[in-house]
Amino acid sequence: MNEKLLEFDIAIVGAGPASIAAACAASENGKTVVMLETSPWFGGQLWRSEFPRAKTRQAIKWFTHLSETSAKAFLNTTVIDAPAENTLLAETSDGNLRVKYDKLILATGTREIFLPFPGWTLPNVYGAGAMQALAKADWPVEGKRIAVAGSGPLLFAVAANLRIRGATIVLTAEQTDLMSFLKFGMKLPLLAPSKILQAIKYQSRLIGVTYKTSCWPVEAYGSEQLESVMFTNGKRNWKVDCDYLACAFGLTANLELPRLLGCKINHDAVFVDDFQQTSLKGVYCAGELTGIGGIDSALTEGQIAGLAAAGKMKQAKKLRRTRRRYNKFEKAMAKGFALRRELLKLADDETIICRCEDVTAGQLREFDDWKSAKLQTRCGMGPCQGRICGCAVKEMFGWENLSIRPPVYPAKMKNLE
Numbered sequence: 001m002n003e004k005l006l007e008f009d010i011a012i013v014g015a016g017p018a019s020i021a022a023a024c025a026a027s028e029n030g031k032t033v034v035m036l037e038t039s040p041w042f043g044g045q046l047w048r049s050e051f052p053r054a055k056t057r058q059a060i061k062w063f064t065h066l067s068e069t070s071a072k073a074f075l076n077t078t079v080i081d082a083p084a085e086n087t088l089l090a091e092t093s094d095g096n097l098r099v100k101y102d103k104l105i106l107a108t109g110t111r112e113i114f115l116p117f118p119g120w121t122l123p124n125v126y127g128a129g130a131m132q133a134l135a136k137a138d139w140p141v142e143g144k145r146i147a148v149a150g151s152g153p154l155l156f157a158v159a160a161n162l163r164i165r166g167a168t169i170v171l172t173a174e175q176t177d178l179m180s181f182l183k184f185g186m187k188l189p190l191l192a193p194s195k196i197l198q199a200i201k202y203q204s205r206l207i208g209v210t211y212k213t214s215c216w217p218v219e220a221y222g223s224e225q226l227e228s229v230m231f232t233n234g235k236r237n238w239k240v241d242c243d244y245l246a247c248a249f250g251l252t253a254n255l256e257l258p259r260l261l262g263c264k265i266n267h268d269a270v271f272v273d274d275f276q277q278t279s280l281k282g283v284y285c286a287g288e289l290t291g292i293g294g295i296d297s298a299l300t301e302g303q304i305a306g307l308a309a310a311g312k313m314k315q316a317k318k319l320r321r322t323r324r325r326y327n328k329f330e331k332a333m334a335k336g337f338a339l340r341r342e343l344l345k346l347a348d349d350e351t352i353i354c355r356c357e358d359v360t361a362g363q364l365r366e367f368d369d370w371k372s373a374k375l376q377t378r379c380g381m382g383p384c385q386g387r388i389c390g391c392a393v394k395e396m397f398g399w400e401n402l403s404i405r406p407p408v409y410p411a412k413m414k415n416l417e
């Protein structure tokens, strides 16, 4: 096996906004820094489509900032294990990297939550963020009829982005109710004023598009691919013809690495102190791993983690007030877009829950916990290792996958010892 050994003061997992901010703060303060990123791009979920030529003001600022530091980065490099103290193992296309560090910053971001309903596995049913990413990468959506559904402010961004690329948005369906939505909106001026301008920008692109609260998909239809979706408002069902459904019920943190290391987790977020340090000394977390709060929160937390890991506590302290405001925003968002119970009952016995191993809801209903279900059905044991069905079984049955074993991401046999 081809393996290289590297040593740095600070290792950062991810190259999204939180990681970039952390890398800038730490390397400006004299530390040697390495970033390890699984994708071929810098920028994470939000900015990766802007790499290497950033267009938005924030991305230009941070990409430029990073390029002026001495931080090193390895792209196409996935951290798969933490085989010894202060050591990470990462897989690259050219063998493994063994990275030794003094301090570690985890900023592995989030993924979308999918809640299964009959027909959700039909071709042309996509994750909302996934479809946005594809469209940003010039996948053609012009002239297509797209229904956007699920929950959270991301739906606005997705619908607006697809529309400016020429798609017809036939409906945007938000599962939360109008009152919760309005209460969340009323908190924006205080907690995240920058989001108001963003919301106005998206709204201006969505004039004429129907946005319904208390509305969610119950079934997708099509013989070979999606043709229509049945929506409900809990009282009445109606069918909407469409070519694509872009659907996600919020975001969930990628907790595999913090779990593998043994960091304390509270309510699906890594527990951190005022300096972003986890329950493990010298291990920090930033960005969406500590709570879903958006880009500004990720940048602030990244800076705090980078400064604290570099020993600049006074500077880190100055950012804590801003971070507290974003923490309140995170809580307001979680409350405003809490998932309604009806969504957890959409799957009938034939609905596939684990699409890697073709396991249905009916098969899973025979078990009391995920371990037994896994052993008998292979649910969560396919290539995605429960990253998709894990959220669904947790929400539907209350089963949590707490057993994390390396490699935390699929790796080539030849790269495993």
Ligand SMILES: Cc1cc2nc3c(=O)[nH]c(=O)nc-3n(C[C@H](O)[C@H](O)[C@H](O)COP(=O)(O)OP(=O)(O)OC[C@H]3O[C@@H](n4cnc5c(N)ncnc54)[C@H](O)[C@@H]3O)c2cc1C
Pocket: 013, 014, 015, 016, 017, 018, 019, 036, 037, 038, 039, 043, 044, 045, 046, 047, 077, 078, 079, 080, 107, 108, 109, 110, 111, 112, 128, 129, 130, 154, 157, 158, 251, 254, 257, 286, 287, 288, 289, 293, 294, 295, 296, 298, 409
């Ligand atoms: C599909 C999707 C779409 C989104 N769209 C929007 C949007 O339009 N607007 C908005 O405000 N917010 C959006 N968000 C939220 C957005 O992710 C955050 O606001 C912001 O990007 C958070 O930054 P981060 O650095 O915490 O995480 P991310 O930007 O997610 O960066 C985490 C990085 O870590 C890398 N990584 C993960 N695991 C490993 C590993 N084991 N080894 C190496 N690298 C790893 C990932 O590839 C990723 O690049 C979206 C989120 C998702 C999931």
